[in-house]
Amino acid sequence: MLERIVSLIVKELLAIWRDPKSRVILVIPPTVQLFVLAFAATQEVKNISIAVLNQDAGASARDLVARFTGSPQFTSVEFLRGEPEIAPAIDSRRVLMVLSIQADFSRKIAAGEPASAQLIFDGRRSNAAQIVAGYAADIVARYSEEILSDRRAPLTALARAAGSSAVTPRIWFNPNLEPLWNTSPALVAIITTLMGLVVTALSVARERELGTFEQLLVSPLSPTEIILGKTVPALLLGVLEASMMVAIVVFVFRVPFWGSAPLLYASMLVYLFSVIGVGLFISSLAKTQQQAVLGAFAFMVPAIMLSGFASPVENMPDWLQTVTLANPVRYYVVIIKGIFLKDMPASVVAENLWPMALIAAATLPTATWLFRRRME
Amino acid sequence: MNHAGPELSPGSASRWIRAGRLRRVAGLVRKEGWQIVRDPSSYLLAGFLPLLLLFIFGYGVTLDLRRVKIAVVIEQRTPETDSLLESYQNSRYFEVRVVHHRYEAQDDLVANRIKGVVVMPADFADRLGRGDLAPAQILVDGSDPNTAGLVLDYAQGVFANWLAQEALSGADLMARASRPALIATEPRYWFNSEVRSQNFLVPGSIAIIMSLIGTLLTALVVAREWERGTIEALMATPVDKLEFLLGKLIPYFALGMGAMILSAVTGVLVFDVPFRGSPGALLLVSAMFLLAMLPLGLLISTLTRNQFAASQAALIAAYLPAFELSGFIFEIDSMPWPIRMLTWLMPARYFVASLQTLFLAGDVASVLVPNTLALAVIAAVLFGLLFRVTRMRLE
Numbered sequence: 001m002l003e004r005i006v007s008l009i010v011k012e013l014l015a016i017w018r019d020p021k022s023r024v025i026l027v028i029p030p031t032v033q034l035f036v037l038a039f040a041a042t043q044e045v046k047n048i049s050i051a052v053l054n055q056d057a058g059a060s061a062r063d064l065v066a067r068f069t070g071s072p073q074f075t076s077v078e079f080l081r082g083e084p085e086i087a088p089a090i091d092s093r094r095v096l097m098v099l100s101i102q103a104d105f106s107r108k109i110a111a112g113e114p115a116s117a118q119l120i121f122d123g124r125r126s127n128a129a130q131i132v133a134g135y136a137a138d139i140v141a142r143y144s145e146e147i148l149s150d151r152r153a154p155l156t157a158l159a160r161a162a163g164s165s166a167v168t169p170r171i172w173f174n175p176n177l178e179p180l181w182n183t184s185p186a187l188v189a190i191i192t193t194l195m196g197l198v199v200t201a202l203s204v205a206r207e208r209e210l211g212t213f214e215q216l217l218v219s220p221l222s223p224t225e226i227i228l229g230k231t232v233p234a235l236l237l238g239v240l241e242a243s244m245m246v247a248i249v250v251f252v253f254r255v256p257f258w259g260s261a262p263l264l265y266a267s268m269l270v271y272l273f274s275v276i277g278v279g280l281f282i283s284s285l286a287k288t289q290q291q292a293v294l295g296a297f298a299f300m301v302p303a304i305m306l307s308g309f310a311s312p313v314e315n316m317p318d319w320l321q322t323v324t325l326a327n328p329v330r331y332y333v334v335i336i337k338g339i340f341l342k343d344m345p346a347s348v349v350a351e352n353l354w355p356m357a358l359i360a361a362a363t364l365p366t367a368t369w370l371f372r373r374r375m376e
Numbered sequence: 377m378n379h380a381g382p383e384l385s386p387g388s389a390s391r392w393i394r395a396g397r398l399r400r401v402a403g404l405v406r407k408e409g410w411q412i413v414r415d416p417s418s419y420l421l422a423g424f425l426p427l428l429l430l431f432i433f434g435y436g437v438t439l440d441l442r443r444v445k446i447a448v449v450i451e452q453r454t455p456e457t458d459s460l461l462e463s464y465q466n467s468r469y470f471e472v473r474v475v476h477h478r479y480e481a482q483d484d485l486v487a488n489r490i491k492g493v494v495v496m497p498a499d500f501a502d503r504l505g506r507g508d509l510a511p512a513q514i515l516v517d518g519s520d521p522n523t524a525g526l527v528l529d530y531a532q533g534v535f536a537n538w539l540a541q542e543a544l545s546g547a548d549l550m551a552r553a554s555r556p557a558l559i560a561t562e563p564r565y566w567f568n569s570e571v572r573s574q575n576f577l578v579p580g581s582i583a584i585i586m587s588l589i590g591t592l593l594t595a596l597v598v599a600r601e602w603e604r605g606t607i608e609a610l611m612a613t614p615v616d617k618l619e620f621l622l623g624k625l626i627p628y629f630a631l632g633m634g635a636m637i638l639s640a641v642t643g644v645l646v647f648d649v650p651f652r653g654s655p656g657a658l659l660l661v662s663a664m665f666l667l668a669m670l671p672l673g674l675l676i677s678t679l680t681r682n683q684f685a686a687s688q689a690a691l692i693a694a695y696l697p698a699f700e701l702s703g704f705i706f707e708i709d710s711m712p713w714p715i716r717m718l719t720w721l722m723p724a725r726y727f728v729a730s731l732q733t734l735f736l737a738g739d740v741a742s743v744l745v746p747n748t749l750a751l752a753v754i755a756a757v758l759f760g761l762l763f764r765v766t767r768m769r770l771e
């Protein structure tokens with residue numbers, strides 16, 4: 001029996017490896033994805049274009065504008081000549097923000113009256129706009145603080161505390177908030193999912209479409225053996241792919257790896273089992289490769305989008321958070337980031353591991369059962 | 377030609393050929409159409425997947441932070457710590473758990489159970505009384521930089537407000553500290569005044585849906601004919617290149633436009649996204665986008681001749697760029713320059729900008745005209761390439 005399975009595994013691996021196109025497909029796309037996505041998938045906002053409409057000739061307005069033009073986040077600052085120029089600048093997406101200062105700004109400041117600066121944002125990009133609004137409010141607040149501290153009489157200790165006291169921020173695991181440290185380990189998880197799922201989902205569907213599945217059926221192999229013969233090669237490929245990407249993340253992107261490698265591999269295996277289980281499940285239902293690809297897609301897109309990669313799971317409505325409990329990607333993203341950046345201990349890894357094991361334990365036998373039913 | 381009669385003029389002969397061409401294209405379209413209808417996965421893709429994606433982007437992907445779980449460490453209870461704790465508990469941004477030792481909270485931070493820790497040390501009240509610069513401390517999980525930054529901002533905001541309140545309720549000299557800021561900022565968000573991320577995610581997801589239909593399905597189509605050998609049967613018929621390609625393009629064009637209309641209507645009716653442009657402009661830009669995506673799919677299909685390779689190539693060439701390099705979720709301006717250059721080649725980039733403008737701003741010519749022209753150029757180049765690589769003959 002062992003011999004039969006081994007020869008089936010060898011045949012599967014050869015089938016993938018002998019085809020030069022599949023060979024290229026297994027190596028190039030994951031690498032390209034990793035490189036492009038790691039740098040593109042940043043939630044940082046920088047290189048922003050803004051415009052300034054300054055209707056005040058006074059010194060305070062000039063100072064405030066200088067604070068904006070001097071800020072490293074704003075790489076391009078356009079100067080507008082009048083109110084009618086605001087709308088075209090925003091409408092055409094040329095600028096994300098317009099800072100508008102009224103004619104009485106400097107006069108009010110000199111008089112010690114509250115003044116205001118208007119900020120207009122392009123709400124079509126409201127996510128970036130909100131972040132930029134934070135930068136802008138900061139610049140204005142600091143400027144306002146400066147003017148006040150020049151004038152203010154000495155205060156008592158408590159009042160000074162109220163004016164300047166702050167909490168000390170400490171950022172753990174990624175002290176410079178480097179976005180690459182966040183995205184690239186998560187991408188290893190996501191690209192592994194893509195490959196593992198498509199390889200398994202298509203493997204049986206292709207045999208069925210080409211008619212070679214019949215030949216497998218008349219062979220002495222049992223359904224369990226066929227399933228094993230499909231699972232093991234996908235597992236091997238998955239581990240290989242993931243190792244290649246981990247190496248790129250560590251050696252090329254220079255993301256620190258503070259956790260334990262054996263723990264990473266142990267969880268990778270469990271994770272791949274759960275993904276392959278889903279892939280085989282899709283494969284056993286699909287009659288054609290198109291159905292298999294689309295089935296894989298219908299699983300993959302929600303699984304990735306709801307994994308906490310694109311946006312935190314905590315932001316989702318409660319009922320949807322409950323749905324994500326059945327999503328293996330969600331757990332693996334936590335584990336892989338935890339092992340990379342937080343040196344996550346085995347006990348915490350285990351907490352995220354057993355739900356994936358449960359998913360694998362549900363999908364693999366179901367797929368086997370579906371095969372057996374199809375064959376009889 | 378004899379039986380056609382000697383009186384047949386050259387003009388009517390070419391009419392004959394044209395009529396034959398039209399009939400052949402119609403036949404191919406009908407055949408391809410039947411194939412779509414017979415395979416439930418095709419219309420699942422056109423009907424079910426758009427709804428699924430809209431649903432995910434409508435409910436699941438939201439960039440608006442809500443109720444982050446944090447822990448507050450109180451090493452020694454005093455009236456001040458109680459009052460600050462209450463401020464954190466009342467904040468709509470946080471879900472607070474109280475612990476008494478730092479290490480308890482630190483384990484939770486490692487396990488991803490919480491996103492931040494506010495530490496009030498044993499001498500918190502003393503430090504506050506002394507006017508110490510930093511009586512409290514906040515730890516955040518930097519492995520998610522975006523959330524870390526937001527948690528830091530919000531937590532500092534709560535603290536600052538609390539200080540101001542304390543100063544107000546304390547002695548009157550402290551009231552001076554809670555003066556209003558000298559310069560107020562008035563942020564205004566045009567086109568999306570309540571700043572809902574759905575308002576730009578839902579229109580953007582139409583680009584993803586149409587990329588999938590336009591490229592993934594068509595990528596499989598020619599490859600399938602090669603794998604199954606049916607393309608050789610087609611070569612033996614009088615069908616030429618143009619007819620063959622039209623026969624493939626027309627049904628998927630119809631499918632793609634159908635999915636677009638379904639998504640747009642669902643977006644407006646179910647997810648309350650405004651639509652401020654004109655339907656005509658939406659149809660025009662979408663048609664142009666599809667005309668760029670369809671030849672891309674057929675090109676992949678013709679070059680790979682293998683459904684596995686074709687599906688992977690379509691993922692890389694269409695789905696991922698539509699998702700990552702289009703400005704749909706991630707700001708293009710913030711990407712490093714080589715990737716920014718790459719986005720200029722992506723049809724999705726032009727389409728996402730047009731969609732967001734059509735839904736939220738209206739028919740803004742300065743956005744729609746250049747973007748539609750860019751799509752037309754890409755479509756023309758891809759059609760040219762496709763026409764070159766398509767062979768209706770075995771080598």
